[in-house]
Amino acid sequence: MTDAAPAPAAPDGEVAPRGSGWLMPPETDRHDCTWMAWPSQGYTLGDTADEVAAARHTWAAVANAVVGFEPVHMVVVPDDLPVAREHLHPDVELVPSDLDDAWMRDIGPSFVRSADGTRLGAVDWVFNGWGAQSWATWEHDARIGAFVGGLAGAEVIGSALVNEGGGIHVDGLGTVLLTETVQLDPGRNPGLTRADVEDELARTIGATACIWLPRGLTRDYDEFGTRGHVDIVATIASPGVVLLHEQQDPSHPDHAVSRALREVLEDARDARGLRFEVVGVPAPRTLADADGPVDWSYINHLVVNDGVIACTFGDEQDEASLAVLAEAYPGRRVVGVDARPLFDRGGGIHCITQQQPALRGPAGSAG
Template identity: 60%
Template sequence: MTQWTMPAEGAPQDKVWMAYPVKGYSLGDTDSARDEARRTWAAVAHAVLDFEPVTMIVDPGEISVARQYLSADIDIVEAPLNDAWARDIGPTFVLGDDGRLGAVDWIFNGWGAASWAQWDKDQHVGKLIAELSGAELIASPMINEGGGIQVDGDGTVLVTESVQLGEGRNSLWSKTEVEAELSRTIGADRAIWLPHGLTRDNEKFGTRGHVDIVAAMPSPGVVLVHDQQNPDHPDFEVSARIKALIAEAEPGWEIIGVPAPTVLTDDEGPVDYSYINHLVVNDGVIACSFDDPNDARAAAILSEVYPGRTVTAVDARPLFERGGGVHCITQQQPASR
């Protein structure tokens, strides 16, 4: 029986998968909003393309306009879409103990059957990408999204109670059952449970707790944590609690706080702007920027924890306005043998 393991994001990759914005809230209702979304998704794709190939899933109705924004070097695959968050609607890639590529197809139900979400098309994207990549499909009965897990490649996974055990997902499961499924599918033998994600992400239009905006493990024994340093923001207490929980769970770990951007609010309330939501690629890191004084500080930290990689920043404000970041719209495919 094959033992599957999800590699660390810094492991060698063959390509990155993305999905292009389609009619709906992510694309926007005005010409300027639609242009902003298309340019931002394209900017991330082109930043990745400097390091490795990119395949973009594009809805049939968006093919012609997508070609106006995307380089000819980006491979386009036509398929129906509800939305554009490839991390969540796509599969989670794993490697077998024999080097084969596998793809875990979680059950996707619109982030816990959120009242505003549609997923009749997106629920099939995981299987589609698995087929296109040539990976062995690993079907899972667990409702989950790629943004809801972070691994170190050495058996540890970060999860949140509000996602894996949350209402609309796997509320009838126990932690033991979740951990057993994560062991079977991604080879995790150690789960660190955080209570929830950032404040904005736990509101109506959020994912209700994705960990990839809160913490990341650049290497075993090292964890980056979103560090809101302003006590006027509700995530000040969230950051402190998460750092304390990780320190208690893993006393020997190095916990590195990545300062949150200095901006605290937008028209909707407290922001969840985070530098944690970056993507590691071959020889590079695609980072979020916010035209903020802390952009440079965050880039310096990422350069230090991912030595030898070039940090490329993309303005992520249009992504966060729509509910995510750089990591949320990308899904890496590890190199297999």
């Protein structure tokens, strides 16, 4: 964690960004829309008819839930436009483009705003298949950040940092959560130091306090994992409040991981110099599947306008943990979507979505 003093206050109590003047707003700010990508090929779609049907049904279920709260733009390989239209609510807008995969959080841009909130930026990270993993292809996905940013009317901010949207979470005040095994991954950014990464995050998203977690969940280091994305293990629900994946069963390897991460977070300070309240969100009680210990997590939710789209698992813990989310996001309606087919493929609801924040009007309110 950097020991930088907070920057001067910006409008509405925000901490002003440094360097370039861009600041990544919190997910809880108003959105203009959510961006997604349609599964069209590879392991994400699946090899059998049942796997294909499950992928399409689950991506559509998430989009159809989100569009009940805000507009959804779905990037779709042109040949798949008819099948996507069959599955999706009529209000979901289809945007044709070539794709390799369907994890919009990671291939899309991270949206930022100018200090006064009136200009939209889109950080176009380098995407290289989660650290050049052997099964991944990214010829088309590497272009999606700039493509989506352009369609959104944003100023595209290029970056040489290999990063994915699932690798960061922010509070909108300059605090960012990230993991050593993602941004410092030799397959992503060989030779970079913490300071190098922090400098680039300051330039691109206005980060003034970087809180480095040592790792992510155990399953995330398997073949189709991301090597430690933070958005499956911890998120900032509001300034000063972190939600943490809490594996309560000592027989699961993530029990020790959760405890270690709690220690780091309780010792950390945000961009204002304040400590966090760390709220544990109990993990599903299901501990394993045919491939080993699961990383099912309620942390991998999407906050939308007036709502939260949350992962469910057909698990006896679902109701209680979604109640924790409802308490963390007062005034928002929590809608659950069965995310097991997503986790079977290496991610969750947050991983397949990317919010575009609304800009602020002349009076300083989101417009």
